[in-house]
Amino acid sequence: MLHLSAPHPLDSAAVLAWYDRHARTLPWRTSPQQRAQGARPDPYSVWLSEVMLQQTTVAAVARYFARFIELWPTVADLAAAPLEAVLVEWAGLGYYARARNLHACAVAVVDRYGGVFPDRAEGLRTLPGIGPYTAAAIAAICHDEPVAVLDGNVERVLARYHALPVPVREAKEELRSNLRCSVPVRAGDFAQALMDLGATVCAPRSALCMLCPLEPGCAGVRTGNPTGYPIKPSKADRPIRYGHAYVMRDGGGDIYLRTRPDKGLLAKMTEVPTSDWTAALVEPSYPAAGDWRHHGQVVHVFTHFRLELEVWSAIVSDTAALADGWWAEPRDTGREALPTLFRKVLASVGL
DNA sequence: AAGTCGGGGGC
DNA sequence: GCCCCAGACTT
Known part of the structure; x- marks a missing residue:
C-alpha cells in the first residue's frame, strides 16, 4: 500500500x-x-x-x-x-x-x-x-x-x-x-x-x-x-504491579545485594531482593529474620507497566540463607550496577 | 505486527 | 500527568 x-x-x-x-x-x-x-x-x-x-x-x-x-x-x-x-x-x-x-x-x-x-x-x-x-x-x-x-x-x-x-x-x-x-x-x-x-x-x-x-x-x-503529524497509534493503558522490596543490612551495616537473572527486565543488573511483582499486593514474606521496619513506597514507571514497591528494611543476624549475593558498604553502591529503581529503594531507607 | 525493554526532560 | 526521545530484538 x-x-x-x-x-x-x-x-x-x-x-x-x-x-x-x-x-x-x-x-x-x-x-x-x-x-x-x-x-x-x-x-x-x-x-x-x-x-x-x-x-x-x-x-x-x-x-x-x-x-x-x-x-x-x-x-x-x-x-x-x-x-x-x-x-x-x-x-x-x-x-x-x-x-x-x-x-x-x-x-x-x-x-x-x-x-x-x-x-x-x-x-x-x-x-x-x-x-x-x-x-x-x-x-x-x-x-x-x-x-x-x-x-x-x-x-x-x-x-x-x-x-x-x-x-x-x-x-x-x-x-x-x-x-x-x-x-x-x-x-x-x-x-x-x-x-x-x-x-x-x-x-x-x-x-x-x-x-x-x-x-x-x-x-x-x-x-x-x-x-x-505523525498520526499516533492508539496507546495501551499502563497496568500497575505491586510488590515488596527488602533492604537487609548485617551487623556492620553492609547491604545485601545480588544479581538479577540473565534474561528479562533489568537482566544481569544488581538488585536488592524483592517479592514477585503482581497485579495485587500480597503480604510481605521476609527473606530473613529481623526487626522489619516499613519505609513507605517507591513508585517507578517502566515502558509497559507501573511498579509500586513497599520498602522494608531490617538488620539481619542469620545471613546463612543469603548466600547467592554479596554485602556492600553503603558508600560503595556507586560502583554497583544498580538500576535507578533500586537506587530509589535505597534512597527511601536513607542510603 | 505486536510485545518487551528504562529513564528522564519538557511541557 | 503525558509524550517522546539518534531503536533493537523477540515471538
Missing part, C-alpha cells in the same frame, strides 16, 4: 545549507566545517554515541559518553573489559540489553574484523545491537554511504512533509526508500541535518515552519496543522 501521494525528492541542498549554519555542537560530532576539510569521525565514537542515543535524549547521554571514552578509548579496550564493568557504567541509562549488546559487539568487531568496524551498513547490520537505523547512521556519518538514516526525528519530519495519512509504522519502508532517493553526496551531513531539524525546528509539539528549509514543499504546512 502506498501512502505518499506525490513522492518527490527533498531539497537536500537547502537542508545542507541550513545545517552548515545551524548544526548543533555535540561531543561525538564532527562539524560540517571540519568534514569539509577532510576530517572523518572515529567509527568507535559514532557507534558508541548512536547506541547510547537509542530512545535516549542527548542530555542524558552526554555524561555517559564521556565516561565510556575515558575508561575505554578504543573498541579493543571495551572488548577487553569485563561485561560487569560495562554494566556498572551503564547503570541508570536504561534499556540494559544495549549494554550487553554493546560489549558483545565490541568483542565481535575485535574477533571478526581485527578491531575495525565494517564500513558499509550491510556489514554493520550483522553486529549485535546494530539495527537498520544505527547501521545506516554509522555508514553515512563515517563514510558518506548514501543510505536512508531514519530515526524518530526524521520520521516526524517526513510524516509532516508528506502529510502521511497513517501511523509511521505502517509506512516505514516506504519512507525509507523514498528518503534514499534524496540522499546527496554529503550523506553524513544530510543525515545529521535531518535529525537536527527534527530536534530543533520540526519538534514534537512545535513546528517552526518559517525557519525550515523544507517549508516550500511541505504538505503538512499546507494542511494548516503540521503538528497533527
Whole structure:
C-alpha cells in the first residue's frame, strides 16, 4: 500500500545549507566545517554515541559518553573489559540489553574484523545491537554511504512533509526508500541535518515552519496543522504491579545485594531482593529474620507497566540463607550496577 | 505486527 | 500527568 501521494525528492541542498549554519555542537560530532576539510569521525565514537542515543535524549547521554571514552578509548579496550564493568557504567541509562549488546559487539568487531568496524551498513547490520537505523547512521556519518538514516526525528519530519495519512509504522519502508532517493553526496551531513531539524525546528509539539528549509514543499504546512503529524497509534493503558522490596543490612551495616537473572527486565543488573511483582499486593514474606521496619513506597514507571514497591528494611543476624549475593558498604553502591529503581529503594531507607 | 525493554526532560 | 526521545530484538 502506498501512502505518499506525490513522492518527490527533498531539497537536500537547502537542508545542507541550513545545517552548515545551524548544526548543533555535540561531543561525538564532527562539524560540517571540519568534514569539509577532510576530517572523518572515529567509527568507535559514532557507534558508541548512536547506541547510547537509542530512545535516549542527548542530555542524558552526554555524561555517559564521556565516561565510556575515558575508561575505554578504543573498541579493543571495551572488548577487553569485563561485561560487569560495562554494566556498572551503564547503570541508570536504561534499556540494559544495549549494554550487553554493546560489549558483545565490541568483542565481535575485535574477533571478526581485527578491531575495525565494517564500513558499509550491510556489514554493520550483522553486529549485535546494530539495527537498520544505527547501521545506516554509522555508514553515512563515517563514510558518506548514501543510505536512508531514519530515526524518530526524521520520521516526524517526513510524516509532516508528506502529510502521511497513517501511523509511521505502517509506512516505514516506504519512507525509507523514498528518503534514499534524496540522499546527496554529503550523506553524513544530510543525515545529521535531518535529525537536527527534527530536534530543533520540526519538534514534537512545535513546528517552526518559517525557519525550515523544507517549508516550500511541505504538505503538512499546507494542511494548516503540521503538528497533527505523525498520526499516533492508539496507546495501551499502563497496568500497575505491586510488590515488596527488602533492604537487609548485617551487623556492620553492609547491604545485601545480588544479581538479577540473565534474561528479562533489568537482566544481569544488581538488585536488592524483592517479592514477585503482581497485579495485587500480597503480604510481605521476609527473606530473613529481623526487626522489619516499613519505609513507605517507591513508585517507578517502566515502558509497559507501573511498579509500586513497599520498602522494608531490617538488620539481619542469620545471613546463612543469603548466600547467592554479596554485602556492600553503603558508600560503595556507586560502583554497583544498580538500576535507578533500586537506587530509589535505597534512597527511601536513607542510603 | 505486536510485545518487551528504562529513564528522564519538557511541557 | 503525558509524550517522546539518534531503536533493537523477540515471538
